[in-house]
Amino acid sequence: MGRIYESIDGHLRKWIGNQSMFFVGTAPAAADGHINVSPKGPMGSLQILDDHTVAYLDIVGSGAETIAHIRENGRVIVMFCAFQGPPRILRLHGRGEVVLPGDPRFDELLAVGFTEPEAPEARRAIIVVHVQRVADSCGYGVPLLAYEGERPHSDLSTAKRLRVEGPDAMRTYEAKHNRESIDGLPALS
Template sequence: MGKIHDRLDDRLRAFIGAQPLYFVATAPEQGGHVNVSPKGYPDTFTVIDDTTVAYLDLDGSGVETIAHLRQNGRITIMFCAFSGPPKILRLYGTGRVVVPADPGFPELLKRFGPHPGVRSVIVVDCDRIADSCGYSVPFMSFEQDRSLLDEWAQRKDTQARRAYRAKHNRESIDGVPGLSPEETDPVTVHS
């Protein structure tokens, strides 16, 4: 049976830390497309305190999460066990986007492993922490992280990254504003 937790205790933090993959879901305020993004690199996720988590937002093909959070703040993060006991953990809450120009960004950045192509840090204040069974989640073996995203970001010079972000990160697929022109101008931020 599922359970609602009032905080991220040591057992839940250990479960989060053991998962090599998590999923982020957001949606625009009205209509539009619900977005679900898989996130790898376990060193891109951190528990800040009992009800606050954050993850490193790296360059990507879209800007759905940032756009949706700036519009309405709603976010759910899901972890599920592909090995060990069957478990799903969902963190529901309100997210905010912290970009390199924001106060506090350098301190947040220290919490993550080394990655190029950093766009922002997504901070989530959890208002519901719930687990449930993962009885139908298959067993799968983790081999290794794919290094392709980091390699892709390292190959791009500043001008190429600026052009890519301007083309793909200014608005969501539904036209919701994402990163502003100043925010799509990369300053070669690495974690």
């Protein structure tokens, strides 16, 4: 049976730190809009700032659904599941905010110590989640999986794009692919 917690206590912090990845879910306000769930990692890209706040370093990707949805309505969930050890799912429901490079808070948050991509140009935003509900559930349906390591593809792709297209390549990519969500909501300007 699931349990609701008052906060992200020390026990939960330790458990979160032992996971190999997390998922972020958002949805637009429109009933016919596309719901988004994104796998995230490495785990060091997520930091627990306090008992009711987590943040993760968001890197340039093929879409910007999470950013668009958070800007529109703020709703977000961060989910962890145990692929090893005792079965468990932990969900952090909350309200998100998008902190972009150039915002003075970006560098302050970055100093917390996120695991970063090899090229700083890959940084897109820091997503801060003000957690309103902390709840777990059994996780019996989650398979046992062995963690083998991180994939190098994101860093290799970024390095190639910067080498071939120049120092502004990531911002050019964002302008082309991350300007709005698949439903047309504004994401990055």
